[in-house]
Amino acid sequence: MFDVPFRLADETGVVRPASHDSTNLSTSLSLGATGSSTAGGPTSRNVRDRTQGQEEPGPAYCPPVPRRLLYSMNTGNPQSKGAPTPERLSALFSDEFGGQPDVIASAPGRVNIIGEHTDYNGGEVLPIAINRRTYIAVRRSDLPQSRVASISETQRGEFDAQAPVRSGSWWDYLAGVCAQLTAGGRGIPQFDALVASDVPTGAGLSSSAALEVATALALSGLTGAAVDAKELALVSWRAENQFVGVGCGVMDQFASALCEPSAALHLWCDTLQTEPVPMHESVLIFDTATTRSLLGSEFNTRRAECEEALRLIRQRFPEVPHLAGATLEQIEAARLSGKPRLRALHVVEENARVAEVVAALRHSGKVPGAKLYESHESLRTQYECSTPELDWFVDRMARTSGITGARLTGAGWGGCAIALGGSEVLRAVGDATALEYEARFSLKPRTWLTSAGEGARLDLAEWTARNVNG
Numbered sequence: 001m002f003d004v005p006f007r008l009a010d011e012t013g014v015v016r017p018a019s020h021d022s023t024n025l026s027t028s029l030s031l032g033a034t035g036s037s038t039a040g041g042p043t044s045r046n047v048r049d050r051t052q053g054q055e056e057p058g059p060a061y062c063p064p065v066p067r068r069l070l071y072s073m074n075t076g077n078p079q080s081k082g083a084p085t086p087e088r089l090s091a092l093f094s095d096e097f098g099g100q101p102d103v104i105a106s107a108p109g110r111v112n113i114i115g116e117h118t119d120y121n122g123g124e125v126l127p128i129a130i131n132r133r134t135y136i137a138v139r140r141s142d143l144p145q146s147r148v149a150s151i152s153e154t155q156r157g158e159f160d161a162q163a164p165v166r167s168g169s170w171w172d173y174l175a176g177v178c179a180q181l182t183a184g185g186r187g188i189p190q191f192d193a194l195v196a197s198d199v200p201t202g203a204g205l206s207s208s209a210a211l212e213v214a215t216a217l218a219l220s221g222l223t224g225a226a227v228d229a230k231e232l233a234l235v236s237w238r239a240e241n242q243f244v245g246v247g248c249g250v251m252d253q254f255a256s257a258l259c260e261p262s263a264a265l266h267l268w269c270d271t272l273q274t275e276p277v278p279m280h281e282s283v284l285i286f287d288t289a290t291t292r293s294l295l296g297s298e299f300n301t302r303r304a305e306c307e308e309a310l311r312l313i314r315q316r317f318p319e320v321p322h323l324a325g326a327t328l329e330q331i332e333a334a335r336l337s338g339k340p341r342l343r344a345l346h347v348v349e350e351n352a353r354v355a356e357v358v359a360a361l362r363h364s365g366k367v368p369g370a371k372l373y374e375s376h377e378s379l380r381t382q383y384e385c386s387t388p389e390l391d392w393f394v395d396r397m398a399r400t401s402g403i404t405g406a407r408l409t410g411a412g413w414g415g416c417a418i419a420l421g422g423s424e425v426l427r428a429v430g431d432a433t434a435l436e437y438e439a440r441f442s443l444k445p446r447t448w449l450t451s452a453g454e455g456a457r458l459d460l461a462e463w464t465a466r467n468v469n470g
Helices: 086-097 172-183 207-223 229-244 251-258 295-316 328-333 338-364 369-381 388-398 423-441 465-469
Strands: 006-008 015-017 103-114 124-140 146-150 157-159 191-197 263-268 274-278 282-287 403-409 416-421 446-450 457-461
Touching: 086 103, 086 124, 086 146, 086 191, 086 457, 103 207, 103 251, 103 282, 103 338, 103 369, 103 403, 103 416, 124 207, 124 251, 124 338, 124 446, 172 207, 172 229, 191 207, 207 229, 207 251, 207 457, 229 251, 251 263, 263 338, 274 338, 282 423, 295 328, 295 338, 328 338, 338 369, 369 388, 369 403, 369 416, 388 403, 388 416, 388 423, 403 423, 416 423, 423 446
Parallel strands: 146 191
Antiparallel strands: 006 015, 103 124, 103 457, 124 191, 124 263, 146 157, 263 274, 282 416, 282 446, 403 416
8 A cells, every 4th residue: 555665674573664773583583592582581481391290491391201101181171072182182193194193282372362453563462372272293204205184174285394395285384384493403304293273263363373383392392402482483473474474473473382371471572572461360252253354455454554654653753663662642743644543543552551451460460341442442443443243242241240341352354352251251141142143143153261371382292312412
């Protein structure tokens, strides 16, 4: 829409003008620089090794363990029947490829509590990991090609893990991780892999990020590589952006890799700084089952409008690093009008709401519901990415006793909304609202009840002295 030269200035996916001189994070956070971080950045979350039942200090997350040691997953979502477990996946792997896997890793989907369309504008977000996970079982192979299968896909794929080529198929997410690990100097062997997941697809809950992060962890484990959770997230983000070809911010992969149980992840998308924020409330996820036909075109238009808003602001205030770093006073002084003004107002105000929710969680342990409703209204009127179905759900929640707040979540133009409250209230409200919604819109919604869950973890590992010491 706007003929303005923009680029991705760093690994964060934040939109910056081509003239903006910002630090490139690819060097300090490359996979080869294990344990490094940006100046002033946080210490990355250790990746959970369930074969030992505890976290190891430092970036090397996998100590020696007995061969073929397998532990069950935690109790998952009670709504999820037949959820995948390491035991089930190990048995299915044997049926598919013969023999047992060497490594099983898993990573969760995510839902964003607040901070919508702030990520690619350099702002803050506050996602949680949901209690739905993607598992991947892998084993070294002596064959010239890697073989991959999924219990939810009919087509089995093959590719060269050491020189993967994009195929346009579902296994590009795995191949892309191989490409990024190889580019980072890690020697990836050929392997067999089986994927199982109960992360809903097509609902905006980041099933692709869960697959990428689980794959990155499993393959790092297969080679005995030391890698921390932030590096897993960056490898996975690069895989989706540079190999699969889907432009996205870093939130999805960071949430899947770094989230902790009973905590939201406060992420600064411009610096990649993170901090856990205690959160114990239950969350109802309501998938409106609407076709998101405008998502691609409208999303690209919004990004262009944000780029134009930033360009105009920087004409008056060249020091502004990204749109979320502007102030309301700067927006007014720059005399923004029309769509760029509306988009800028949403981004700046939404970014402030993230900080307010974080402060409230630390003070009272509760998400202030008013901030969720404010967020939705801004997304509806200023970012213009809501739909009648999403608006209906949020309005319905606002009139429901026991619900503390609600808003659309994800990019919008369909997809999911969330509501917060007590778990029993949410379960009852979810069932009743689903029936009302189906009667009104002739669409059958999906609902999930979740709480803040655990990020990526290792569920099975076979280690030797060479793996650990070499």
